[in-house]
Amino acid sequence: MIENQSIIGADLRPDTHNPFARMLRYVARVVMTLAIGVVLGVFYCAWHLAFFLLCMFRPVVNVLMLGGVIMLPISFAAFVKPEAANGMPFWVFLLMAVGFIGFALGYSKFIDRITPPGETDPFERYRRRDWK
Secondary structure (H helix, E strand, O other), rough: OOOOOOOOOOOHHHHOOHHHHHHHOOOOHHHHHHHHHHHHHHHHHHHHHHHHHHHHHHHHHHHHHHHHHHHHHHHHHHHHHHHHOOOOHHHHHHHHHHHHHHHHHHHHHHHHOOOOOOOOOHHHOOOOOOOO
């Protein structure tokens, strides 16, 4: 036969425990729960605010895509007629085009990655419908 052993020692009686210690343990749990709740609340508020602000600037950053497309013919013009570029080599314009397009795409992917659960882009109406 297996005997269940009590968590409380056999030599201690339950009525000898200090009720103040039990109350202090519960007060400490409440304080810790409140502290963790406040920290998580601040974290989620900052997360949603950052997501909202970054989504607000997404249409503006997407204009860099247009700038990158415009830099490609400018690069070609600088390659054909170098004096038109005021001493800048043509590859600088190519790097700017790659940088503009890369930054715009990376910004959109970053925002999509940090989206809080259950949230959608509040500024979706300002984007083109065919850009998904």
